[in-house]
Amino acid sequence: MRELIDLIYFLFPLFIATTVPLSIVALGGLFSERSGVVNIALEGIMIMGGFIGIIAMRALIENTELNLQIIAFIGLFTGATFGMLYALAHAFASITMKSNQIISATALNMFAPAMSVFIARTFWNTSNLNLMGNYTISKVPILGDIPIVGQLFFTNAYLSTYIGIIIFIVATAVLYKTRLGLRIRSCGENPHAADSLGVNIYRVRYIGVLISGALAGMGGVIFVLSFATRFSGSVAGFGFLALAVLIFGQWHPKKIIFAALFFATMRVIADTYSVIPGLNMIVMPREIYRMLPYIATLVVLSFASKRSRAPRAVGEPYDPSKR
Amino acid sequence: MAFVIEMLNITKEFPGIKANDDVTLQLKQGEIHALLGENGAGKSTLMSVLFGLYQPEQGIIKVRDKEVVIKNPNDANDLGIGMVHQHFKLVHNFTVTENIVLGYEDTKKGFLQLDNARKRIKELSEQYKLRVDPDALIENISVGQQQRVEILKMLYRDSEILIFDEPTAVLTPQEIQELMKIMKRLVSEGKSIILITHKLNEIKAIADRCTILRKGKYIDTVEVKSTSNEVLAEKMVGRKISFGVEKTPAKPKETILKVEEVSITDYITQKIVVKNVCFEVKRGEILTIAGIEGNGQTELIHGITGLKPLTKGKVILKEQDITALSIRQKSLSGISHIPEDRQKHGLVLEYSLENNLILQNYFTTQFQNRGFFKFDNIRDHAEKLIERFDIRSGKGPLSQVRSMSGGNQQKAIVGREIDRNNDLLIAVQPTRGLDVGAIEFIHKQLIQERDQGKAVLLISLELDEVMNLSDRILVMYEGEIVGEFDPQKTTENELGLYMSGSKRGKQQ
Ligand SMILES: Nc1ncnc2c1ncn2[C@@H]1O[C@H](COP(=O)(O)OP(=O)(O)OP(=O)(O)O)[C@@H](O)[C@H]1O
Ligand SMILES: [Mg+2]
Numbered sequence: 001m002r003e004l005i006d007l008i009y010f011l012f013p014l015f016i017a018t019t020v021p022l023s024i025v026a027l028g029g030l031f032s033e034r035s036g037v038v039n040i041a042l043e044g045i046m047i048m049g050g051f052i053g054i055i056a057m058r059a060l061i062e063n064t065e066l067n068l069q070i071i072a073f074i075g076l077f078t079g080a081t082f083g084m085l086y087a088l089a090h091a092f093a094s095i096t097m098k099s100n101q102i103i104s105a106t107a108l109n110m111f112a113p114a115m116s117v118f119i120a121r122t123f124w125n126t127s128n129l130n131l132m133g134n135y136t137i138s139k140v141p142i143l144g145d146i147p148i149v150g151q152l153f154f155t156n157a158y159l160s161t162y163i164g165i166i167i168f169i170v171a172t173a174v175l176y177k178t179r180l181g182l183r184i185r186s187c188g189e190n191p192h193a194a195d196s197l198g199v200n201i202y203r204v205r206y207i208g209v210l211i212s213g214a215l216a217g218m219g220g221v222i223f224v225l226s227f228a229t230r231f232s233g234s235v236a237g238f239g240f241l242a243l244a245v246l247i248f249g250q251w252h253p254k255k256i257i258f259a260a261l262f263f264a265t266m267r268v269i270a271d272t273y274s275v276i277p278g279l280n281m282i283v284m285p286r287e288i289y290r291m292l293p294y295i296a297t298l299v300v301l302s303f304a305s306k307r308s309r310a311p312r313a314v315g316e317p318y319d320p321s322k323r
Numbered sequence: 324m325a326f327v328i329e330m331l332n333i334t335k336e337f338p339g340i341k342a343n344d345d346v347t348l349q350l351k352q353g354e355i356h357a358l359l360g361e362n363g364a365g366k367s368t369l370m371s372v373l374f375g376l377y378q379p380e381q382g383i384i385k386v387r388d389k390e391v392v393i394k395n396p397n398d399a400n401d402l403g404i405g406m407v408h409q410h411f412k413l414v415h416n417f418t419v420t421e422n423i424v425l426g427y428e429d430t431k432k433g434f435l436q437l438d439n440a441r442k443r444i445k446e447l448s449e450q451y452k453l454r455v456d457p458d459a460l461i462e463n464i465s466v467g468q469q470q471r472v473e474i475l476k477m478l479y480r481d482s483e484i485l486i487f488d489e490p491t492a493v494l495t496p497q498e499i500q501e502l503m504k505i506m507k508r509l510v511s512e513g514k515s516i517i518l519i520t521h522k523l524n525e526i527k528a529i530a531d532r533c534t535i536l537r538k539g540k541y542i543d544t545v546e547v548k549s550t551s552n553e554v555l556a557e558k559m560v561g562r563k564i565s566f567g568v569e570k571t572p573a574k575p576k577e578t579i580l581k582v583e584e585v586s587i588t589d590y591i592t593q594k595i596v597v598k599n600v601c602f603e604v605k606r607g608e609i610l611t612i613a614g615i616e617g618n619g620q621t622e623l624i625h626g627i628t629g630l631k632p633l634t635k636g637k638v639i640l641k642e643q644d645i646t647a648l649s650i651r652q653k654s655l656s657g658i659s660h661i662p663e664d665r666q667k668h669g670l671v672l673e674y675s676l677e678n679n680l681i682l683q684n685y686f687t688t689q690f691q692n693r694g695f696f697k698f699d700n701i702r703d704h705a706e707k708l709i710e711r712f713d714i715r716s717g718k719g720p721l722s723q724v725r726s727m728s729g730g731n732q733q734k735a736i737v738g739r740e741i742d743r744n745n746d747l748l749i750a751v752q753p754t755r756g757l758d759v760g761a762i763e764f765i766h767k768q769l770i771q772e773r774d775q776g777k778a779v780l781l782i783s784l785e786l787d788e789v790m791n792l793s794d795r796i797l798v799m800y801e802g803e804i805v806g807e808f809d810p811q812k813t814t815e816n817e818l819g820l821y822m823s824g825s826k827r828g829k830q831q
Contacts, residue, residue: 177434177435178430178433178434178435179428179430179433179435182421182424182425182428182435183425183426185414185417186414186417186425189414189415189416189417190412190413190414190415192412193412193413193414193422193425194414194425194426195376195395195396196374196376196396196406196408196412197396197412197425197426197427197476198395198396198397198400198426198427199425199426312415320376
């Protein structure tokens, strides 16, 4: 019994640490796609945001005496800003220039890892950027003392988890309770209707893509903070996994949380099967466990796509003269 | 009397075509002004210019004697101009309220204030008898209700000048009556209306004046009271039109299509939408199924053509049971089908006209050889049909079908299906949204098909079409055939009673 509880206390933070970036990035994708622009560049934007965020944090650690949590906060903010700038390229290509959205996003996906490795090698002579310090909060005052809940949610936690949760709530409120949200949703479903009511499609879509850039960029930093002590030009396919979460979550924030929980479970199992009783008894090559999240993606998506609820106008550049 | 709107010498070109060529339209305060013209005459284009969706190359627009430039719908809105579009512009998964407030939202501290809006919409809908549930999703309400939402959109914005682009094409006769009452009420309150419609009776019933366009050019503006239907039609198409349909009595021969005890259950709602329907269509006759929209006609035809599975029953074509065949096999075994929803089941809007004309037989050796298209044959085929069925468009065989006017899209389908020369022709509302000239033409084609020994199954909501074309009439109500009639011996009134379910007879 004791062992089981320990195991849960061990797995739970991992579980949260996986869910949060997945759902934040998927939510980013949601903003872009519900405004009508396909964004498969999430992976590239995460890499870009993560990379610049890490550089900023390294600089701060070396040159200042700031508290690590403040540094993490600045890192997240920097990641978001540069994610947004990077997504601007996608917005320009696909909205203003009406280019193919898949191609422009693929370009961003290919450019980000290459450039980050190139810069790292040029300036630091290595493709692995180390990140010093332990960014967990060992215990949140007061809340951490609550039995069970405190243990699960408020000890050994990341600042980014809380920020992520807050952002998730705010973003969902924006989508469903504000004028901007209403307009974003209308542009992804029926831009001709929105246009005939005086909504500026181009502007709304820019905003949608930029929000997705900010969230994915921040997601990149969260990823590095929680999983890696160094950054080597990759976010382990998290961006694509987030895309799967978005589709499995039917472009809907609440369902995205559940989808993210599902994929996070798969991933945690893949990473920790050797300590989970029962699973470690089954002798299977480790590669099989490792493949689990990706196989799950394939299976789940092939079922989910059947009742897909994709925004109707997603992927089509807006052309007012069509009818 | 002063004009509220003056569109002077407007010219608007699209690639390959002048949709409006020096057109002038003047709208008086408080009048209903009809805009009449053939399919593709440029009516929708002219109104889109007024509404700021298109910029004219030439011409000026004056609103209340002041010259204005309308760059986008926002400008139109600010000038009090509102429009109900030919193809509704509604977001399908938004509520009625969300659709109405979109672009004109009230917010407080950044948050939407939908409650006030809902109250206002309720008031408006009571005031004008535009019954809709403000919280219903658009995808769940009928076409008639969707139109009310479009009207409410304009009222919500306090528009003074209202444009209706073919509002009655999709409505049932009752709904049309209601809409006319609403329009009268609106003008009595000082608003001004521009009404586009192909139905001369409607123009006669409510319009004050009428402007006529032909092939993008301005023809005339007339007082409706002192102008007869014949004159209106003649000005519109440039030749005399016969309103009645001339046909000889039918000479029915052997049975082509036999429908035996067909039932269909809708798999979403689990409702039985077609109940035990039996009938036969013979060579050399036009059998019409009349009924009010939504009484199972759509599903019945989907069942016969294979778009929907049958729950029970058999479909027999020329003594061969085709119930279990695939859609293509059914169509190849001798069914031509002019579908009800032309954009969904009839055309690939992104394709060119010539490619759309071979959708049913691109795989035959006439059009391909070992997987490679014979482009010359495809082009010849397209040119032949364009000529024979008078399909008008900007770039001929190469026009993208999406850019063609609604009526010409319809002619393309009619041409393609008739040209296939099958024994059975199923035509579902073949004249919806067409001008009188095109209707006359299609009616003639259907009768000609009959006379050449084809069996024609016609589904129509228009009573005069039913009376004029049919050799036999079946009335469908709530999924059942409730009566069979001889057009010579029945009246529109009697049919109406059966269609609305007030009367019913035994089946055949
Ligand atoms: N966006 C567009 N691009 C290219 N051509 C167009 C476009 N819109 C309209 N046209 C062409 O302009 C002409 C006029 O079209 P319009 O839709 O105004 O006709 P309409 O009078 O409303 O006809 P209908 O009664 O069939 O609706 C048609 O020949 C059509 O093919
Ligand atoms: Mg039109």
